[in-house]
Amino acid sequence: MKKLTFQEVIEKLNKFWSARGCIIVEPLDTEVGAGTFHPATFFKSLGKEKWRAAYVQPSRRPCDGRYADNPLRLQHYYQYQVIIKPTVPDIKKIYLDSLKALGIDLKAHEVRFVEDDWESPTLGASGLGWEVWLDSLEITQFTYFQQVAGIELDLVPCEITYGLERICMFIQERFNLFDLEWHNGVTYGDIHKQHEIEYSKYNFEEASIEMYSKMFEYFEKEANRLVDSGLMYPAYSFVLKASHAFNVLDARGAISQNERPRYIARVRSLAKRCAELYLNNKLTL
Amino acid sequence: MLECQLECQLTRMIMKDFLLEINVEELPTSYVRPALDKLKNAFIERLNRERIGHGDISAFGTAGALICYVKDMSLKQEELSQEISGPPKKIAFDENGNPTPQGIGFAKNQGVDIKDLKIKQMPKGEYVFIVKKIKSRPAKEVLRNLIPEIVKSIGFPKTMKWDDSGMRFARPIESIVVLLDKENIKIKLGNVPAKVIKGTSAGAYLKKLEKACILDQDKRKTEICNMIKSIQKKLGLDEYVDKNLLEETNFLVKSPVLMIGDFDKKYLMIPRDVLAASMSKHQRIFTLSKNNKLVNKFIAVIDGKGRNIAKMKKQYANILEARLKDSLFFYNEDIKKPLSAQTLKLKDLIFQKDLGNMFEKIQRLEELSSFISERINIDAAKREDIRKAAYLCKSDLVTQMVGEFPSLQGAMGMEYALKSGEKKSVAIAIKEHYLPKGLDDSLPETIEGAILAISDRIDNIVGLLGSGIEPKGSFDPFGVRRNTQGLIQILNHKSLRLELSSLIKKAIESYKGKLKISQEELEKKVINYTKERLEFLAPDTRPIELKQAVLKSDCNDIVGVFKRVEALSEISAEKYFLKAAKVCERTSNILKGAKSANIGAVNESLLKEDLEKEVWRAYTTNSAAIKNLIKEERYKEATKAYGEAFFETLHRFFDKVLVNAEDNALRENRLAMMQAINELYTNDVADLAMLPQIVV
Numbered sequence: 001m002k003k004l005t006f007q008e009v010i011e012k013l014n015k016f017w018s019a020r021g022c023i024i025v026e027p028l029d030t031e032v033g034a035g036t037f038h039p040a041t042f043f044k045s046l047g048k049e050k051w052r053a054a055y056v057q058p059s060r061r062p063c064d065g066r067y068a069d070n071p072l073r074l075q076h077y078y079q080y081q082v083i084i085k086p087t088v089p090d091i092k093k094i095y096l097d098s099l100k101a102l103g104i105d106l107k108a109h110e111v112r113f114v115e116d117d118w119e120s121p122t123l124g125a126s127g128l129g130w131e132v133w134l135d136s137l138e139i140t141q142f143t144y145f146q147q148v149a150g151i152e153l154d155l156v157p158c159e160i161t162y163g164l165e166r167i168c169m170f171i172q173e174r175f176n177l178f179d180l181e182w183h184n185g186v187t188y189g190d191i192h193k194q195h196e197i198e199y200s201k202y203n204f205e206e207a208s209i210e211m212y213s214k215m216f217e218y219f220e221k222e223a224n225r226l227v228d229s230g231l232m233y234p235a236y237s238f239v240l241k242a243s244h245a246f247n248v249l250d251a252r253g254a255i256s257q258n259e260r261p262r263y264i265a266r267v268r269s270l271a272k273r274c275a276e277l278y279l280n281n282k283l284t285l
Numbered sequence: 286m287l288e289c290q291l292e293c294q295l296t297r298m299i300m301k302d303f304l305l306e307i308n309v310e311e312l313p314t315s316y317v318r319p320a321l322d323k324l325k326n327a328f329i330e331r332l333n334r335e336r337i338g339h340g341d342i343s344a345f346g347t348a349g350a351l352i353c354y355v356k357d358m359s360l361k362q363e364e365l366s367q368e369i370s371g372p373p374k375k376i377a378f379d380e381n382g383n384p385t386p387q388g389i390g391f392a393k394n395q396g397v398d399i400k401d402l403k404i405k406q407m408p409k410g411e412y413v414f415i416v417k418k419i420k421s422r423p424a425k426e427v428l429r430n431l432i433p434e435i436v437k438s439i440g441f442p443k444t445m446k447w448d449d450s451g452m453r454f455a456r457p458i459e460s461i462v463v464l465l466d467k468e469n470i471k472i473k474l475g476n477v478p479a480k481v482i483k484g485t486s487a488g489a490y491l492k493k494l495e496k497a498c499i500l501d502q503d504k505r506k507t508e509i510c511n512m513i514k515s516i517q518k519k520l521g522l523d524e525y526v527d528k529n530l531l532e533e534t535n536f537l538v539k540s541p542v543l544m545i546g547d548f549d550k551k552y553l554m555i556p557r558d559v560l561a562a563s564m565s566k567h568q569r570i571f572t573l574s575k576n577n578k579l580v581n582k583f584i585a586v587i588d589g590k591g592r593n594i595a596k597m598k599k600q601y602a603n604i605l606e607a608r609l610k611d612s613l614f615f616y617n618e619d620i621k622k623p624l625s626a627q628t629l630k631l632k633d634l635i636f637q638k639d640l641g642n643m644f645e646k647i648q649r650l651e652e653l654s655s656f657i658s659e660r661i662n663i664d665a666a667k668r669e670d671i672r673k674a675a676y677l678c679k680s681d682l683v684t685q686m687v688g689e690f691p692s693l694q695g696a697m698g699m700e701y702a703l704k705s706g707e708k709k710s711v712a713i714a715i716k717e718h719y720l721p722k723g724l725d726d727s728l729p730e731t732i733e734g735a736i737l738a739i740s741d742r743i744d745n746i747v748g749l750l751g752s753g754i755e756p757k758g759s760f761d762p763f764g765v766r767r768n769t770q771g772l773i774q775i776l777n778h779k780s781l782r783l784e785l786s787s788l789i790k791k792a793i794e795s796y797k798g799k800l801k802i803s804q805e806e807l808e809k810k811v812i813n814y815t816k817e818r819l820e821f822l823a824p825d826t827r828p829i830e831l832k833q834a835v836l837k838s839d840c841n842d843i844v845g846v847f848k849r850v851e852a853l854s855e856i857s858a859e860k861y862f863l864k865a866a867k868v869c870e871r872t873s874n875i876l877k878g879a880k881s882a883n884i885g886a887v888n889e890s891l892l893k894e895d896l897e898k899e900v901w902r903a904y905t906t907n908s909a910a911i912k913n914l915i916k917e918e919r920y921k922e923a924t925k926a927y928g929e930a931f932f933e934t935l936h937r938f939f940d941k942v943l944v945n946a947e948d949n950a951l952r953e954n955r956l957a958m959m960q961a962i963n964e965l966y967t968n969d970v971a972d973l974a975m976l977p978q979i980v981v
Contacts, residue, residue, distance in 0.1 A: 072604075092310055108591075110587050113311040135597045135604075136600065
């Protein structure tokens with residue numbers, strides 16, 4: 001079997017999950033740390049409606065930048081996110097089928113489910129599940145959500161988050177992610193290397209602490225104001241902006257160990273307000 | 286006789302093997318063993334409760350399957366008869382022996398015939414009674430209710446729900462099998478019904494499971510361990526298997542297969558702790574060593590045969606190298622400068638809100654450790670080493686490596702100190718000052734490490750409690766209890782005779798007014814937590830109250846507390862010990878009941894009665910010797926001398942003399958005498974009045 005390119009992996013996953021009833025939504029256009037932040041997961045996990053969706057989400061973790069020097073770490077990478085609400089009894093088997101659909105031979109290689117109770121303190125979200133290891137490479141985070149925005153969920157969603165680069169590394173047998181073939185001989189490095197180097201420098205050395213500190217305050221204020229006026233989606237987009245500002249400040253080393261939890265708590269309380277507004281709005285619809 | 290044999294044979298015939306299998310999505314590895322233990326015990330307890338006979342019960346499994354197997358289970362509950370007594374005979378029957386309405390009513394209520402009423406002679410006369418047989422139900426019927434109850438009783442540190450049944454378990458239950466011999470018992474756990482298995486007995490089903498993998502956790506563990514050791518032997522490497530990783534691995538695989546891989550030699554320059562963390566923690570692979578030095582090889586335990594080992598090996602090695610590359614980068618960055626160059630950066634690192642930064646903390650540690658060194662007469666050269674270690678002990682916190690691997694704090698400090706040319710004793714003290722990290726962790730071995738560890742702990746305890754952070758129930762996020770525990774363990778381990786109260790005072794003083802809570806209150810709090818932890822840490826005594834009695838006395842010297850507990854435990858059944866306890870008890874009782882508030886010193890001129898003079902003579906002639914024995918920590922002899930000096934005299938005195946005399950002066954003088962006698966022992970050894978039922 002021909003080795004799939006990065007682009008083909010996404011196509012295959014879209015096809016696979018689309019055939020299982022998922023809406024394929026598009027990435028959120030705001031900087032986020034993970035696919036969970038997308039409204040298609042954050043809001044849709046709440047409430048009593050069934051929901052199935054899948055999407056690619058470019059994700060940013062400023063602290064993880066390595067100036068394109070590390071073969072495994074990036075400050076900007078791609079997650080493939082699947083959300084199945086409520087979860088179904090054979091979801092683990094379906095997930096393994098999706099790996100097979102990518103051409104991974106599960107007899108020759110070992111898939112391991114290693115306990116990892118995922119938690120996003122900024123979103124007040126938590127669940128039980130695993131890191132999925134393929135021959136000791138973490139390729140997926142698999143979580144049964146129990147809470148989002150601190151709210152106990154009515155229907156338990158299953159969140160499957162593939163690390164697209166990791167899976168491609170395995171499929172293409174290339175151990176440096178910049179060597180991955182995106183498509184037609186163009187590599188991941190061709191597209192992203194310069195971006196990685198510049199953003200690593202920016203996040204660690206250049207980002208203005210003063211500006212981001214002020215922006216955090218502005219975003220928080222704006223988010224609160226918008227929740228007060230009932231504009232849930234705009235409010236939420238400012239929560240995400242505040243969260244990203246916090247991440248940049250963190251990468252700049254501008255946040256002490258002691259301030260950290262306070263910043264996180266501030267974002268979490270904003271996220272909670274948005275979630276409550278979402279549930280209220282639904283009641284009044 | 287013949288009847289009994291027949292019955293026994295019949296019972297034997299109706300015993301069959303039973304099996305419960307719970308298939309579950311991969312449980313956290315640390316959950317499996319405790320869950321199996323609980324499953325087994327729950328079966329034993331509940332089958333006994335339900336009067337269902339059984340043979341051996343065992344529980345085994347993997348992260349994906351919990352199995353309980355019961356040999357020779359009776360198919361029926363054992364019968365039980367019970368006597369229920371009713372009204373007196375003369376009320377239930379008239380003179381002619383005919384039942385009265387009361388008699389008829391009792392029979393009716395119990396659902397028996399009048400003729401089944403029996404008469405029994407009781408202490409109060411003759412009474413009516415019946416023998417009620419409790420029906421035995423078939424085991425399968427009882428099991429139907431029992432199994433869900435047993436499964437719920439397993440209990441996990443963390444549980445979840447996954448569907449609308451509301452069922453909670455550590456991970457979703459996939460399927461269940463319940464077989465009593467060949468019969469399927471129909472039950473449901475949440476939404477999951479028991480699978481129907483046709484024509485297979487419990488025994489045959491188990492055999493089938495055992496063929497597919499090594500089901501028994503202990504067998505599997507031994508197998509993995511032996512496989513690793515045999516490879517180590519073959520390659521001429523040290524035979525060593527990491528216990529924790531072995532236990533974890535044991536529940537990551539069902540059919541273990543070993544794989545040996547290697548990585549680039551250049552990574553061996555990374556400190557051992559870093560390599561070990563990358564390998565065993567992040568990738569769950571075993572490190573290998575020769576003559577106690579790591580080699581560039583690893584062992585991975587994988588699951589199932591028929592894998593593409595060559596490719597997997599490459600994959601494992603590549604992932605390992607990607608991680609090690611990160612570590613090597615951090616390491617090379619960190620050693621560009623001496624460790625002491627990092628120390629000033631601690632000014633930017635917050636210790637605790639309201640408690641300043643980490644640089645201020647190490648300044649306090651320098652002060653505290655030199656205070657301790659002085660108190661226990663450490664020589665000048667060592668004192669300088671300790672001071673140096675205190676200055677450097679937190680510097681690794683601002684290195685890149687510890688930023689990436691926080692669990693390496695201390696270990697990296699030691700490594701970098703050595704690289705910077707510090708003395709070995711200084712480097713070791715830096716590492717050891719974090720010990721113990723938990724209850725079962727190792728303790729500092731060097732005096733330098735111990736003193737620094739004590740300083741760090743008392744500084745944490747006083748700082749946290751002093752800024753109002755206290756454990757709430759079992760929630761102790763900042764580790765006040767853990768720190769206190771460590772403090773006690775170190776002092777005892779190194780037999781350091783250090784006055785706790787002066788250490789606390791010094792620690793409070795070194796915070797220079799930063800603490801919110803008053804000195805007096807804070808001292809009391811620290812002492813209370815110390816006593817609480819001492820009660821937990823000191824060995825159990827018989828009676829159990831003996832430990833509390835010791836803790837009621839002076840606890841300023843931790844080592845002394847352990848010595849007293851040990852010494853008194855050994856003699857707690859001796860007659861002289863009981864006599865001493867009685868003396869404490871009687872004097873304590875009289876003092877508790879005393880109305881006078883101001884008990885002062887004994888005034889000999891007020892001693893009136895011969896018997897009280899005799900008691901006082903006993904005190905004056907013996908107290909110095911007893912005090913001396915206590916001071917020399919000869920607790921057995923002290924207890925003996927105390928019991929013998931006062932027991933008989935006091936007995937005669939209490940018989941004839943009224944302590945609570947009408948006359949105030951007289952009464953207070955007698956109470957003063959009682960207090961002197963009581964405190965002679967209870968102040969510094971143990972308040973034995975706390976023991977239950979002291980009988981000499």
